[in-house]
Amino acid sequence: MELDASDEISRLLSADALYQMGRIEDAHKTLLVALSKSPHTSPILARLALLQLRKGFFYDANLLIKKVIQIGDTSCLQLIMEIFREEDRKLLQTHCHSRAVTILKNKQGDTYTKEAIAYLSLAIIASGSQARESLLVRARCYGHLGQKKTAIYDFNTILRTDPTNVQALCGRAFMHLALNQQKEAMDNIVSALTLDVAGVVPEILSLKQEAQVFITQGLSSHCRAELNQLASDRSLPREESSKKLLAIGEALIKIDATNSAWHILLADVLILTGCYEKALEHLQEVLGPTPRSEPAQARLGFLQLKKRDTAAAIHNLQPLAGKDPKDLGFLLHLLDAKLRHSLSQAAAEEGNALEKDQCPEKALGYYTLAVLASNGNPKYLRLRASCLSHLQDFSRALRDLDKVIQKHTANDLQMQVEDFCSRGRLFLGLSDEASAVEEFIRAFQLSPSLALRSVSAQPGPKPLAQMFHLAGQHCLEEQRYEDSWKVVQYGLLLDENSSDLKKLRGRIKREVSWGCSIH
Incomplete structure (x- = not known):
């Protein structure tokens, strides 16, 4: 300093040395001299603020800190924090954090939010970037200003050292x-x-x-x-x-x-x-006293089933079966195979009883419960398809029988024939006679005798033979000779004396060359 009285760096070095030697008053005087020569220098102002805080002059310290903030150069604080003692750094951290909280509490507007951020930044620097509370408040301030990514950066800083900080996790989630x-x-x-x-x-x-x-x-x-x-x-x-x-x-x-x-x-x-x-x-x-929530009733039914009260369980479970099968599926997944079997069996029996009493609308929910509880057992799918047929809902009944047919095995010939005949009858309900004839033919191809037995009551051999005749005619008009011949041959199984079918067979013979394979 004697060699160059204007050298600010030498004066700061001298002040820092005096501070570390414990000569606080001498350090303070040296900094005041430096301030008189350079009144707008952040390194001098920041050091003086720290000394004023140490001496308990909080008002004066705050004025100095405000000047540092107004200048906007806080980079000098990193070096100062390495020089000053921990207890003095803690004083600066506490003061700046408290000042920021006071501003946020008492003043509104982006300008004051930015001022609070400046104080919080000083507190964070003073702590060596470990001030979690200051980081948390600053992150929220950034969020308030719309600087979401900057806010996330502060939350991440907290979570790197404290992964269980709930407020930081929530704050980051909201950003x-x-x-x-x-x-x-x-x-x-x-x-x-x-x-x-x-x-x-x-x-x-x-x-x-x-x-x-x-x-x-x-x-x-x-x-x-x-x-x-x-x-x-x-x-x-x-x-x-x-x-x-x-x-x-x-x-x-x-x-x-x-x-x-x-x-x-x-x-x-x-x-x-x-x-x-x-x-x-x-x-x-x-x-409550008057149950109305079907999802809640279904859970109650599950608990009743666990207590082996199957009768009460199916009553509470079935309303959900037709309305939200996915929700019901969650409960069914939690049951073991034995309980699911008893549930599906009891539900089917209740459905049968209601069908017998001519209440197909009520029976449908129980059949659906049986289907879901059994993972689509063909036995219960057939029952539901029959119930849907009684309700004139032929399209849904057909979908159930489609699932049944997909599960056909070689050792259930009688049931296979019956399923195809049932599909034929459903197509008749939809007034789709062409598709119905196709289904009946599939049944005849499996077993003519079983197919005849199935159609004998409904729709009856003679009415069905008439449908075969019309279908055969249609095939012939389209020159599908082999299909026409097949329809006629199966139609004659239904009514061997049908003159219409015999005439159609003769017409086919005349119109096709004998080289065609129609036999």
Whole structure:
């Protein structure tokens, strides 16, 4: 300094040396001299602020810090933090954080938010980038200003050293949500909930209603998808997943306890984990004195089935069978083979009783339950197809018989013939006589005697022979000689004395050359 009185760097080095020797007053005087020569230099102002804080002069310190912020050059603080003692750095950190919180609490507007960010940045530098609370508040300020990616950077800084920080996980989730990165948002929310449900719920409730709805719906969908996966694949590990799903279910109810869907979802999680009594408590919240919720009734039916009360179970399960088979499928996946067999058998018996009493509308739900519980057993598909036929719903009945035919085996010839004849009768119900004839022919090709026995009552041999005649004529008009010949031959099995069929057979013989293979 004696060689060059204007050398600012030498004066700062001298002040720093005096500080480290404990000569605080001398360091302070040296910095005041330097300030008189360079009043707008951040390194001098920052050092003086630290010394003023050490001496307890908080007002003066804050004025100096404000000047540093106004100048906008905070890079000098990195070097200063290496020189000053930990307790003095802590003073600066605490002061700057408190000042930022005060600004945010008492003043509104982007200008004040940016001022708070500046104080928080100083606090973070003073801490060596370890000030989690300051990082958290600054990230939220960036989010408020629309700087979402910068906010995520601050949240990531916290989570690198503290992966279990629930507030940082929530904050990062909300930023991802604002960026329309839905998967990342859900992953963060679920991680936070697994750690601390009570801490996450207030964070979600602090959001706008639209965002709350989006998050709760997303959590519900995530939970339902994982529930279905765990139910359908029992080899998957359940302990960790169950903990996560329980956290989601509990959080949804804390967010909105009046939503019956959340109670049902949590009941499903409890059913999956075997906590049947707790599941029943949540179902009671939905059912009340006059049960109206079919999904809740179905869960009640599941619990009754577990207690071997099959009669009550099928009564509660069947309403859901025809309306939401996927939802019912979740419950059925949790049953063992023995319980599913007894359920499908009891449901079919109830359906048969209702059919006998000429109540096909009521019987349909029980047959559907039997079909779902048995994984599409052909026996129950046939019963449902018959019931649908009585209800004049021929198209759905045909779809059931399609599934039955796909499961045909070589050792059930009689049932195969009957299935094709049943399809023929259904096509007649749809006034599609051409398709009906095709189905009856398939039955005759398998066994003429069994086919004759099946059609003898309905539609009857002679009326059916007339349909064969018309079909044969149509084939001949289109010059499909082999098809026409086949139709006539099977038609004569139905009515060997039919003059119309005999005439048609003669006409075919005359119109085709004998080189054609029609026999």
